[in-house]
Amino acid sequence: MLLRAINREKFPRGLDKPRTINSMKDSILPATAAHAIDFGYIQGAFRRIEAMRSSEVDPVEPPTVGELEEALGEAVEKCDLFAKNWRNRVYRIELAHGGFVLGKQLVMGTDAMLRHQYEELRALAALQIPKLCVPNTFALLPARRMLLIEFVPGKTIESLAWTSEDVVPACELAGKSLARLQLARTESIGPMPVEVIDRDLAMAPWRLSLRQKKILKSTLEKLAAAEVRMGHVHYDYKPANLIYQNNELFFLDIGRIGRGVHLWDYACFRSSMRRHLWRISLRRPHDRHRRTIVRQSLVAFEQGYFTSFTKRHPEPPLFALAVKLFELQRTAVFMTMQKAKVASGERLGNPLVNRLTLPLLEIEKRWLFRQLARELPR
Ligand SMILES: Nc1ncnc2c1ncn2[C@@H]1O[C@H](COP(=O)(O)OP(=O)(O)O)[C@@H](O)[C@H]1O
Numbered sequence: 001m002l003l004r005a006i007n008r009e010k011f012p013r014g015l016d017k018p019r020t021i022n023s024m025k026d027s028i029l030p031a032t033a034a035h036a037i038d039f040g041y042i043q044g045a046f047r048r049i050e051a052m053r054s055s056e057v058d059p060v061e062p063p064t065v066g067e068l069e070e071a072l073g074e075a076v077e078k079c080d081l082f083a084k085n086w087r088n089r090v091y092r093i094e095l096a097h098g099g100f101v102l103g104k105q106l107v108m109g110t111d112a113m114l115r116h117q118y119e120e121l122r123a124l125a126a127l128q129i130p131k132l133c134v135p136n137t138f139a140l141l142p143a144r145r146m147l148l149i150e151f152v153p154g155k156t157i158e159s160l161a162w163t164s165e166d167v168v169p170a171c172e173l174a175g176k177s178l179a180r181l182q183l184a185r186t187e188s189i190g191p192m193p194v195e196v197i198d199r200d201l202a203m204a205p206w207r208l209s210l211r212q213k214k215i216l217k218s219t220l221e222k223l224a225a226a227e228v229r230m231g232h233v234h235y236d237y238k239p240a241n242l243i244y245q246n247n248e249l250f251f252l253d254i255g256r257i258g259r260g261v262h263l264w265d266y267a268c269f270r271s272s273m274r275r276h277l278w279r280i281s282l283r284r285p286h287d288r289h290r291r292t293i294v295r296q297s298l299v300a301f302e303q304g305y306f307t308s309f310t311k312r313h314p315e316p317p318l319f320a321l322a323v324k325l326f327e328l329q330r331t332a333v334f335m336t337m338q339k340a341k342v343a344s345g346e347r348l349g350n351p352l353v354n355r356l357t358l359p360l361l362e363i364e365k366r367w368l369f370r371q372l373a374r375e376l377p378r
């Protein structure tokens with residue numbers, strides 16, 4: 001808390017300086033794309049792959065201490081690589097007179113994505129959802145495609161899932177916070193966009209059996225009668241992107257926000273948590289206690305979410321079916337990205353891991369089709 005207060009003083013509205021914003025290159029994504037209603041997440045994955053390919057010809061070097069000091073207006077003690085994946089490098093920057101700043105560098109990304117993350121962090125902070133915080137934004141380093149934001153101590157819900165009972169209250173708060181966010185950002189309540197989702201799923205790089213095609217058709221027919229909330233979708237509202245600390249949540253990774261069906265974010269959290277449950281079951285087959293805790297946290301998430309609404313959209317018989325459909329769409333997004341990664345060889349992540357992930361996604365797909373079949377009336 002103290003650090004937050006100090007940092008607010010030290011870097012007042014650092015990002016509003018036109019000097020930094022104006023030096024960004026033209027975006028390759030039209031500025032309006034983020035505001036259009038978007039149900040085409042598989043098509044979005046293809047667009048992202050294209051954007052990443054174009055950023056490969058525009059590699060970005062790590063920042064120098066001098067650049068960090070100039071952007072922050074503070075002496076920097078050191079800058080360590082804190083986390084790394086094929087998309088980002090995350091640095092922990094220690095300031096000379098105490099305190100830390102987090103530097104997020106988009107390795108496979110564009111200037112437009114950088115600006116988008118910065119704008120969304122500010123927009124979300126302005127909503128002032130109780131107990132849902134976002135890191136303060138301090139500065140942008142466009143030349144390094146880097147965001148400098150508050151370093152949030154604490155553990156992500158993902159890490160709590162493996163280690164702590166706190167995952168239960170954290171998930172309950174994640175459910176409540178998501179509901180509050182959606183209430184603040186509902187633009188309309190209308191029919192489920194089944195045709196658009198159908199067209200999007202048709203682009204998935206998978207093969208469906210006759211039975212799976214039938215299940216999908218019946219699901220879409222059934223859901224055509226469903227009413228859903230629409231508005232801002234955060235896209236990646238998942239345990240790895242939420243830090244739980246002192247009974248507050250910090251939403252870290254506000255990447256590809258757009259407008260769509262709110263249930264996407266609900267399905268995203270659920271599907272991610274379910275995957276953690278599967279991983280825990282595989283890696284720790286004898287740890288029944290941990291599995292029970294994670295199952296409880298899934299229930300807590302659901303309860304936290306529902307207590308905030310007086311009416312569900314859609315109503316219960318269709319709710320679970322709609323959530324499963326979005327989970328399936330999310331799996332299709334992963335398959336799309338994974339196939340592109342495999343095709344890229346070593347450029348996008350570990351090639352062996354990329355290859356091994358594909359059969360797992362196929363298993364998940366089959367499992368989700370069985371779940372859809374279960375939800376359909378006989
Ligand atoms: N502001 C922050 N404070 C502390 N840790 C952070 C912060 N932002 C990100 N992290 C850590 O770095 C990880 C990756 O950052 P994230 O923004 O989620 O990028 P990615 O797009 O690679 O998932 C997070 O899961 C979290 O552990």
Ligand SMILES: [Mg+2]
Pocket residue numbers: 240241253
């Ligand atoms: Mg993340």
